[in-house]
Amino acid sequence: MKKPFPSASSRRADIIPLKEGLEALVRAYRLGGKLNEVTVVASWERVMGKAVAQKTKEVYVSKGKLFVRLTSAPLKHELVMAKTRVLELLNAEVGEQAVTEVIFL
Template sequence: MGSYSIGEALNLLMKQSGWKSKVTEVRLRDEWEQIAGKAVSKYTRNLILDGGTLIIYTDVAPLKQELLLAKEQLKATINEYFGERIVSDIHVR
């Protein structure tokens, strides 16, 4: 058995227990304004991260269109922010 830092051990525990995806989703919601910007955050109703698919809920039609057009960039920004690939696709509703 190899030695792990506390951070590595916690990460491994979260992965094995299935908590990592929920913790990541909560963190994404909490830090959404920093990731997507104040305007996008203000008009985002909800975020759900489901198996690598980020579902963004908004009632603002122009924002939906903007998010759809910029989804590749947003995906890259989110993955860079987290330092790993957590989002593979984005749906806007």
């Protein structure tokens, strides 16, 4: 005889984990690129550190390029010299190639 109510620990075939559902939603609406761009901007302080973040005036992404406006000329020079490393750190934080170029203003 069949049980009238399934137990709390059993899973039905049509139920999927929330993480998988959200990933499918992001893929279906093709929001992955924009989500990665927002993640890069949000993680700027964590990746670059508090000292760099305090001298940063503005951070935004446009067409795969990260634009960073700084208030310190010496810091800008140092970051321009380490541009490829900054790019690697930010893309590693996201987990994929979210930004193709970093431009310091």
